[in-house]
Amino acid sequence: xxxxRVERLRLFRTGRWIALxxxxxxxxxxxxxxxxxIGQLLGGATGSTYIHVTVTEPHAADAMAAYFGNIxxxxxxxxxxxxxxxxxxxxxxxxxALYLTHVPxxxxxxxxxxxxxxxxxxxxxxxxxxxxxxxxxxxLGAPAAGVTATGVLISCxxxxxxxxxxxxxxxxxxxxxxAIAVALGAMFVAVPSSSLIPGIRHIGPxxxxxLPTALQTGAWNSNDTWATTLTTLLAAAxxxxxxxxxxxxxx
Amino acid sequence: MRSIAVWLPVAxxxxxxxxxxxxxxxxxxxxVLPKAAWALIILAQVPLGGICYLVFGRGEPPASEPPASEPPASEPPRSDTxxxxxxxxxxxxxAVTAADPPAVRTRALTKVFxxxxxxxxxxxxxxxxxxYGLVGPNGAGKTTLLSxxxxxxxPDSGEIAAASxxxxxPDTPAFEPWLTAAxxxxxxxxxxxxxxxxxxxxxxxxxxxxxxxRRVGGFSRGMAQRLGLAVVLASGADxxxxxxxxxxxxxxxxxxxxxxxxTLGRDHAVVFSSHILADVQRVADTVGVxxxxxxxxxxxxxxxxxxxxxxxxxxxxxSGAGPLADxxxxxxxxxxxxxxxQGLRVDTTSLHAGETLLPAxxxxxxxxxxxxxxxxxxxxxxxxxxxxxxx
Numbered sequence: 200x201x202x203x204r205v206e207r208l209r210l211f212r213t214g215r216w217i218a219l220x221x222x223x224x225x226x227x228x229x230x231x232x233x234x235x236x237i238g239q240l241l242g243g244a245t246g247s248t249y250i251h252v253t254v255t256e257p258h259a260a261d262a263m264a265a266y267f268g269n270i271x272x273x274x275x276x277x278x279x280x281x282x283x284x285x286x287x288x289x290x291x292x293x294x295x296a297l298y299l300t301h302v303p304x305x306x307x308x309x310x311x312x313x314x315x316x317x318x319x320x321x322x323x324x325x326x327x328x329x330x331x332x333x334x335x336x337x338x339l340g341a342p343a344a345g346v347t348a349t350g351v352l353i354s355c356x357x358x359x360x361x362x363x364x365x366x367x368x369x370x371x372x373x374x375x376x377x378a379i380a381v382a383l384g385a386m387f388v389a390v391p392s393s394s395l396i397p398g399i400r401h402i403g404p405x406x407x408x409x410l411p412t413a414l415q416t417g418a419w420n421s422n423d424t425w426a427t428t429l430t431t432l433l434a435a436a437x438x439x440x441x442x443x444x445x446x447x448x449x450x
Numbered sequence: 451m452r453s454i455a456v457w458l459p460v461a462x463x464x465x466x467x468x469x470x471x472x473x474x475x476x477x478x479x480x481x482v483l484p485k486a487a488w489a490l491i492i493l494a495q496v497p498l499g500g501i502c503y504l505v506f507g508r509g510e511p512p513a514s515e516p517p518a519s520e521p522p523a524s525e526p527p528r529s530d531t532x533x534x535x536x537x538x539x540x541x542x543x544x545a546v547t548a549a550d551p552p553a554v555r556t557r558a559l560t561k562v563f564x565x566x567x568x569x570x571x572x573x574x575x576x577x578x579x580x581x582y583g584l585v586g587p588n589g590a591g592k593t594t595l596l597s598x599x600x601x602x603x604x605p606d607s608g609e610i611a612a613a614s615x616x617x618x619x620p621d622t623p624a625f626e627p628w629l630t631a632a633x634x635x636x637x638x639x640x641x642x643x644x645x646x647x648x649x650x651x652x653x654x655x656x657x658x659x660x661x662x663x664r665r666v667g668g669f670s671r672g673m674a675q676r677l678g679l680a681v682v683l684a685s686g687a688d689x690x691x692x693x694x695x696x697x698x699x700x701x702x703x704x705x706x707x708x709x710x711x712x713t714l715g716r717d718h719a720v721v722f723s724s725h726i727l728a729d730v731q732r733v734a735d736t737v738g739v740x741x742x743x744x745x746x747x748x749x750x751x752x753x754x755x756x757x758x759x760x761x762x763x764x765x766x767x768x769s770g771a772g773p774l775a776d777x778x779x780x781x782x783x784x785x786x787x788x789x790x791x792q793g794l795r796v797d798t799t800s801l802h803a804g805e806t807l808l809p810a811x812x813x814x815x816x817x818x819x820x821x822x823x824x825x826x827x828x829x830x831x832x833x834x835x836x837x838x839x840x841x
Contacts, residue, residue, distance in 0.1 A: 200636040212628035293624040
């Protein structure tokens with residue numbers, strides 16, 4: 200038994216992997232369906248007497264864009280909650296005391312948690328992307344392979360970004376609820392707000408999180424490269440900051 | 451055919467997810483809300499209800515107490531693996547020579563919290579082997595001192611010098627609830643250096659051999675304390691910091707664990723904090739008394755008891771207690787005489803007076819003496835005296 204195996208067991212025995220995978224898989228399977236039948240759904244909901252709803256013909260890109268748009272919210276929400284539960288070492292002081300007096304270093308304790316969670320989020324995002332592409336192919340035809348693959352990769356990186364933000368919040372805050380709330384605030388308020396800053400509007404994390412959706416209708420450009428690079432650096436800074444902060448922990 | 455391929459994955463994922471949540475809801479206790487409420491939420495809000503249940507509502511199945519026929523093993527914690535270089539375990543009373551360097555030494559250790567409480571210039575010296583009892587009233591700083599020694603807090607000033615690795619067992623240990631007892635011990639066993647006591651032996655010594663494959667989520671507080679001891683036993687540390695390790699145990703369990711602690715002290719340095727002074731007196735070789743963050747006494751338990759032993763005797767008399775009490779009451783070397791159910795308790799001004807003059811007075815009074823015993827001090831009375839003296 201080692202800390203890597205403990206983290207795998209944490210994911211599987213607590214059932215958190217099901218929460219994580221089910222959200223991405225269900226969105227992957229459901230979004231193309233909703234996109235394909237949105238006209239009928241709205242028509243059925245409004246009736247045919249007074250309101251007539253006309254929906255443009257859906258395309259494969261619309262279904263994939265709908266999927267990427269939804270995992271940016273619901274997928275991020277579940278990822279942050281599951282990660283926050285795993286990272287909040289100090290929320291249980293007696294357990295933290297046992298861990299911190301036994302591990303050779305705090306980094307040795309936290310790296311397996313971080314890496315396992317990052318891999319889990321990546322796998323969930325990749326599975327969701329594959330499910331969405333499968334369902335879209337059946338309903339609306341095959342989506343463009345290049346942009347879909349890029350979008351899935353970016354969505355995986357986005358999930359890892361959410362994990363690192365949660366890691367940083369958990370390193371600074373003792374309680375699980377507080378850490379999760381702050382991480383959600385960062386992902387849903389601070390990151391979108393970065394698009395209001397003129398200098399980084401097109402190259403910041405807000406542009407990065409919108410990238411999978413935007414790629415369905417546009418081509419990759421140099422701003423996208425900058426957004427990806429900056430977000431990756433920001434994620435690395437979150438990891439470094441969290442690890443540094445953990446060395447200052449007191450119980 | 452295509453519609454089946456479209457709908458089947460969605461239906462399969464949804465059904466499998468709801469079925470899994472249902473099975474888990476039946477198998478395990480629920481947290482936060484009653485099971486019926488979770489069932490409604492799971493069915494009404496597919497899949498969010500199930501996700502909420504898995505993250506917030508899923509409890510761990512309770513574990514039963516270990517069978518009464520399985521007390522902790524009280525034999526010395528010998529090695530699971532051959533260790534030819536290890537000296538044989540000593541069964542004689544502890545004999546730490548002056549040449550043995552202390553396992554832990556602090557100098558002017560200070561940690562002050564905002565309200566002014568904390569530790570003030572504590573000079574602790576824990577012998578390399580033996581049980582060091584740390585006593586003091588609530589808020590005296592025992593847990594703070596142990597946390598500082600374990601490196602869980604940073605001191606404001608002062609130094610801590612430790613010759614070897616220290617492990618802390620908190621008073622209410624907590625563990626990952628989804629690990630079994632054996633996995634828990636194995637985890638901490640693997641984190642430290644090569645430890646002489648293996649997982650199974652540590653569990654057996656702590657009286658948990660019968661629960662090795664049960665998940666610890668449902669353990670009672672007493673079982674968690676036993677598991678905490680098993681964890682520190684298997685950790686391979688030379689200095690064991692035990693914060694009130696018997697506070698949640700029943701009398702038999704407490705006695706078993708105290709025996710184990712006493713045994714551990716033969717080849718470890720054990721720092722053992724407790725409110726139960728009789729426990730400390732029973733197992734500790736050295737005692738440190740904390741009061742308001744200051745170490746007001748540190749030394750051998752026997753020395754402390756001897757220092758506070760009054761020249762006092764209990765006389766068990768068949769007859770003649772009244773005349774003897776009257777006679778003693780007028781003597782200058784008698785400090786006090788107290789009538790008791792079957793005799794007298796006599797305090798003298800010196801040990802010498804009690805040992806030489808008191809027997810002569812008993813004989814002269816004609817009282818029929820059954821027993822003549824010195825009254826010994828116990829740690830509790832000494833502790834209370836010390837607290838009163840400082841107040």
